[in-house]
Amino acid sequence: MKILSVEQTRTLDQYTIEHEPIAPINLMERAAQAFTDWYTARFDKSRPVRIFCGLGNNGGDGLAIARLLTQLEYSVQTYVVRYAPRESEDFMHNHRRLKLISSITYIENERDIPVIRNREVAIDAILGLGLSRTTEGIVQSVIDAINHSPATVIAVDIASGLFADTANGPNSTIIQPDYTVTFHLPKLAFLQPTLGLYVGEWHWVDIGLSRAFIERTPTTYFYTTEKEVRHLLRPRNRFSHKGSFGHALLLVGSYGKMGAGVLASRACLRSGVGLLTVQVPRCGYEILQTTVPEAMCQPDGHLHILSGQPDLEAPELSTYSAIGVGPGIGTAPETLAMLRKLLSEAQKPMVIDADAINLIAKNRDLIDKIPKNSILTPHPKEFERLTRRWTSDYDKLGILRDFAQRNRFVVVLKGAHTAIATPDGTTHFNSTGNPGMSTGGTGDVLTGILTALIAQGYDPVEAAVLGVFEHGRAGDRAAQNRGQIGLMASDITDSLRWD
Ligand SMILES: NC(=O)C1=CN([C@@H]2O[C@H](COP(=O)(O)OP(=O)(O)OC[C@H]3O[C@@H](n4cnc5c(N)ncnc54)[C@H](O)[C@@H]3O)[C@@H](O)[C@H]2O)[C@@H](O)CC1
Ligand SMILES: Nc1ncnc2c1ncn2[C@@H]1O[C@H](COP(=O)(O)OP(=O)(O)O)[C@@H](O)[C@H]1O
Ligand SMILES: [K+]
Structure with missing residues (x-):
């Protein structure tokens, strides 16, 4: 199985959108559904879920997952970490849909961070592959709170704060999940000995990204199946x-x-x-x-x-x-x-x-x-x-x-x-x-x-x-x-x- 770079993964998403073809929002829905299927097969409704969303497409996934789990009558509380003034388009779309059936809490400063308890599940949808710089400010505080909580932590696609195929700086704040559920092929970061803490047990869920594109994309990294x-x-x-x-x-x-x-x-x-x-x-x-x-x-x-x-x-x-x-x-x-x-x-x-x-x-x-x-x-x-x-x-x-x-x-x-x-x-x-x-x-x-x-x-x-x-x-x-x-x-x- 090929391991693609972040850049190649982005092109893979884009290629799938154009050639399947599928609207970006529907691809996001497919990702959220795949995550939800994975989740419901392992966790029952007795465990309250707190979903932490960023403002990009990883956050969009989180909002869609919140909606799907709520519809399945899981007990869900959704948080949006407001670290910047702008949201992605697909985030906005899922935000509107979730708003119709449930409340959303905003985290702008440390006072807004909830106490996360034992037996709860924290789903991390703050930052995904779009991570472009080391985490800071309120994002950092939320990540710290999740890491210090006794909850089971599940990262959507990749732990927030973890670069997928380049080194993180020495004092980076990164989610330390129990599980990572990834939509793309395995990322290089998942296979490195010093990064195990930021990956946990990882699972790949197939969201139908273009096999033709993967086949003809050159790479020097492979994962043996x-x-x-x-x-x-x-x-x-x-x-x-x-x-x-x-x-x-x-x-x-x-x-x-x-x-x-x-x-x-x-x-x-x-x-x-x-x-x-x-x-x-x-x-x-x-x-x-x-x-x-x-x-x-x-x-x-x-x-x-x-x-x-x-x-x-x-x-x-x-x-x-x-x-x-x-x-x-x-x-x-x-x-x-x-x-x-x-x-x-x-x-x-x-x-x-x-x-x-x-x-x-x-x-x-x-x-x-x-x-x-x-x-x-x-x-x-x-x-x-x-x-x-x-x-x-x-x-x-x-x-x-x-x-x-x-x-x-x-x-x-x-x-x-x-x-x-x-x-x-x-x-x-x-x-x-x-x-x-x-x-x-x-x-x-x-x-x-x-x-x-x-x-x-x-x-x-x-x-x-x-x-x-x-x-x-x-x-x-x-x-x-x-x-x-x-x-x-x-x-x-x-x-x-x-x-
Ligand atoms: N078609 C697609 O693109 C799909 C994308 N998916 C999801 O989309 C994710 C990628 O979405 P995005 O490209 O929007 O990326 P993110 O959701 O990771 O967010 C990127 C945004 O965060 C900002 N940012 C980067 N580093 C930051 C930091 N340290 N602190 C604060 N803000 C920071 C960036 O400036 C950018 O605006 C994937 O990981 C996956 O979860 C899935 O829905 C599957 C389909
Ligand atoms: N945590 C681990 N997960 C998977 N394989 C492991 C792990 N720890 C060790 N191994 C495997 O066990 C072997 C250890 O080899 P080595 O260090 O040379 O041991 P020794 O010299 O005692 O024979 C290697 O093949 C290594 O890949
Ligand atoms: K994440």
């Missing part, structure tokens, strides 16, 4: 054999961190690889053979760490269809030497994670040695070590895009809504996963998954988008069984289902 991912998954041929699904090599583990290697190996096997060889320090040999009997094990000459020495009689690197390196390997000088040699010899895209990324961050000459189209899977701290500190989520997205494009890597920046940046400059945000996955070892599982997909011949960008989605989906299944708190990394592997 299940339908798109289904398209990527390749069915198995009836006459296939284990040679059809590649031979992966994982270089993982060190003394005390063999678990990372076991997690990555099991996830790799659960993701359809034909054959798996795992290279571990000698101390990991029995651990691996015992816990993952499906894998072949290649012990390193060193007892505790991967050293790449002595050169054991391993098959040529080129015989492997994919190589994954990093989970649990530590950052010893011998392991650095091993990584240096590996990167110099590898010809195909690899999967590079965890300590391998930390070693590369400290030895930057290695960046040029990484095969093009390799997948790097840093979490934010690892990515910062690899690049630089960022000033906002948007700054970070710029660094991410440039780093992936300049080096021709696929960079999987992990977290809620993992962002996958590709060599061609696009960024794909993931839609699956949950906070139960914030626990040690879940990243190692992802490395195993991605290595298996590359081994099976998936293109690295497809592998990253598909693998990250399925990793999150397995995490969601595991959370359903166990609850988020009880979830641990191996539950994700056990919950993988590739169908």
Whole structure:
């Protein structure tokens, strides 16, 4: 699914109005109806509703929602925050219609702000996508009052005060909703870690904006949906054999961190690889053979760490269809030497994670040695070590895009809504996963998954988008069984289902 900019969203609204065609006021009515349907499916009439409206079209939506809920016999009190002398035309129209059936209270100064109580619902329709400057004055006071109230808060389209795709200033006053119900495609702001407080749980309601326009509008930002991912998954041929699904090599583990290697190996096997060889320090040999009997094990000459020495009689690197390196390997000088040699010899895209990324961050000459189209899977701290500190989520997205494009890597920046940046400059945000996955070892599982997909011949960008989605989906299944708190990394592997 595409993510459009505010400017493109405005043009999308305009295009829909001209080409469906539909009058602006009817499109607003459709938005209000969609919101009302969403609301009435979740909240019953016992909860009093206070709707706070601005003077633009977001306020217009709020007035129309007030009318629809009043007609459904919800207990509704409507407020107009009078921060400016002028109202939008469609606001005026809905104002006249609401006036016929209900009273409207004006908020011009702080005295006019009502006390919002427990069990009440506050609907925020003060400012929408038209936000052009930081909030101030009475708008700020109303937002503060709503945020400090015990009510359930629902933002119409976007939280008032939140810029949809640019950074807010440091001391901005922004609604902190429990829910955001948005009419347009997801906005970039909804997917950024530092903005979660200003989004809450977000829901998209379809108001029939032009699909033709969306299809031909260029964007570099995408939100991965299940339908798109289904398209990527390749069915198995009836006459296939284990040679059809590649031979992966994982270089993982060190003394005390063999678990990372076991997690990555099991996830790799659960993701359809034909054959798996795992290279571990000698101390990991029995651990691996015992816990993952499906894998072949290649012990390193060193007892505790991967050293790449002595050169054991391993098959040529080129015989492997994919190589994954990093989970649990530590950052010893011998392991650095091993990584240096590996990167110099590898010809195909690899999967590079965890300590391998930390070693590369400290030895930057290695960046040029990484095969093009390799997948790097840093979490934010690892990515910062690899690049630089960022000033906002948007700054970070710029660094991410440039780093992936300049080096021709696929960079999987992990977290809620993992962002996958590709060599061609696009960024794909993931839609699956949950906070139960914030626990040690879940990243190692992802490395195993991605290595298996590359081994099976998936293109690295497809592998990253598909693998990250399925990793999150397995995490969601595991959370359903166990609850988020009880979830641990191996539950994700056990919950993988590739169908
Ligand atoms: N066809 C459409 O355009 C549709 C629009 N819809 C609604 O319309 C919204 C966008 O409407 P508008 O473009 O009128 O935008 P807003 O309702 O966000 O209001 C914009 C107005 O607020 C002023 N303003 C901006 N920042 C301010 C601040 N910090 N303090 C005080 N005033 C400020 C602007 O000068 C402008 O006059 C969407 O978010 C959505 O809710 C929906 O009805 C769906 C259809
Ligand atoms: N709140 C969250 N929502 C969705 N996914 C999450 C969340 N927290 C963590 N994850 C996922 O869990 C994994 C954590 O990886 P990582 O930080 O490398 O952990 P580890 O190094 O312990 O394996 C990533 O894939 C990340 O996207
Ligand atoms: K709003």
